[in-house]
Amino acid sequence: MQKTILIVTDNLPDQINGVVTTFKNIEPYAARDGYRIEYINPTYFKYIDCPRYPEVKLSWPWRLGKMIEKINPDHIHIATEGPNGIAASNYCWRNNLVYNTSYHTKFPEILKNNYYIPESLTYAYMRWFHRHSGRVLTTTESMVQDLTSHGLRSDIIAWTRGVNRENLKPTVDRLDRCKDSKPVVLYAGRVSHEKNLDVLCKLHTKYTIKIVGDGPYRTSLEKRYPEVEFLGYKSGNDLANCYIQADVFAFPSVADTFGIVIIEAMSTGTPIAAYPVTGPIDIITQNVSGYMDEDLSVAIDKCLELDRTQVKQDSEKWTWDNCWRIFRDNLLPISNNK
Numbered sequence: 001m002q003k004t005i006l007i008v009t010d011n012l013p014d015q016i017n018g019v020v021t022t023f024k025n026i027e028p029y030a031a032r033d034g035y036r037i038e039y040i041n042p043t044y045f046k047y048i049d050c051p052r053y054p055e056v057k058l059s060w061p062w063r064l065g066k067m068i069e070k071i072n073p074d075h076i077h078i079a080t081e082g083p084n085g086i087a088a089s090n091y092c093w094r095n096n097l098v099y100n101t102s103y104h105t106k107f108p109e110i111l112k113n114n115y116y117i118p119e120s121l122t123y124a125y126m127r128w129f130h131r132h133s134g135r136v137l138t139t140t141e142s143m144v145q146d147l148t149s150h151g152l153r154s155d156i157i158a159w160t161r162g163v164n165r166e167n168l169k170p171t172v173d174r175l176d177r178c179k180d181s182k183p184v185v186l187y188a189g190r191v192s193h194e195k196n197l198d199v200l201c202k203l204h205t206k207y208t209i210k211i212v213g214d215g216p217y218r219t220s221l222e223k224r225y226p227e228v229e230f231l232g233y234k235s236g237n238d239l240a241n242c243y244i245q246a247d248v249f250a251f252p253s254v255a256d257t258f259g260i261v262i263i264e265a266m267s268t269g270t271p272i273a274a275y276p277v278t279g280p281i282d283i284i285t286q287n288v289s290g291y292m293d294e295d296l297s298v299a300i301d302k303c304l305e306l307d308r309t310q311v312k313q314d315s316e317k318w319t320w321d322n323c324w325r326i327f328r329d330n331l332l333p334i335s336n337n338k
Helices: 016-030 066-073 083-094 107-115 119-129 141-149 195-207 220-226 237-242 260-268 294-301 308-317 320-329
Strands: 001-009 036-041 046-050 053-060 075-078 100-103 135-136 156-158 183-188 208-212 229-232 248-251 273-275 288-291
Touching: 001 066, 001 083, 016 036, 016 260, 016 320, 036 066, 053 083, 066 083, 075 083, 083 119, 107 119, 107 229, 141 156, 183 195, 183 237, 183 260, 195 208, 195 220, 195 294, 208 220, 208 237, 220 229, 237 260, 248 294, 260 273, 260 308, 273 294, 288 294
Parallel strands: 001 036, 001 075, 075 100, 100 135, 135 156, 183 208, 183 248, 208 229, 248 273, 273 288
Antiparallel strands: 046 053
């Protein structure tokens, strides 16, 4: 008999981010194992863009509880800590329903960076939000330790990510790329202030810097760094072509919990230059699939010496099948009667 998993999220279904990407990619594996995934997202309500962070949607989740009752799920997973997440967790708590949550984004650090809100306040909110969760799924073991150090007392589980290799196949050979006198260094992802992209863009005199993606910080970066190539959003084969034709993939963020783009780039053989922070330290095998250093330029130079075949081989352990299995094995029934 097919079981229903309800995912409550504050993200739109067509957004390009780690939350949406994760659930889209585990859907086929859920169906294979006899599960059906339903969503409650901001499209069901009136919503506005969050000021200075338009990717986050602030909705008015009117009668969300009635929607949960109509769906009648076997399992509930609350994916985000926004208005929909609050409404769903409060409904579940009031009705003695068991649910899981996940922690995808370091919002305390982002809110401090964007709005100057002290991290102590937002971590207090995170402790409050996840306090009744049966299990909190986060991205890596280092994030489990990080959340524990900030006082979360729930059962916290490391939840891996994967690469959709069928949709991420290069259609060009690495040797087909335009020859450049400088190494080509690529970044892909959201173009926002908290991604620390200024550090990368300042290296344009030493490397050819290319940025795939879009976001609220793009216009500012384009004005300050006209030498940097901004390529906009790419997906599928086009994104894979960008990965394979780069000499190094740079991940300058110090506020991410994982970075799916890291393992995507690795799957094409492109080594990763990053800081030794949560996310990269759990993904990169130092001096094999990439290099981490407090000086990003040093990390990039070290990556230029790496064997791309070994980089690609090191990426093969990251699969969406394994991501789904961890998610499935930690699902909890919403009540003893289900």
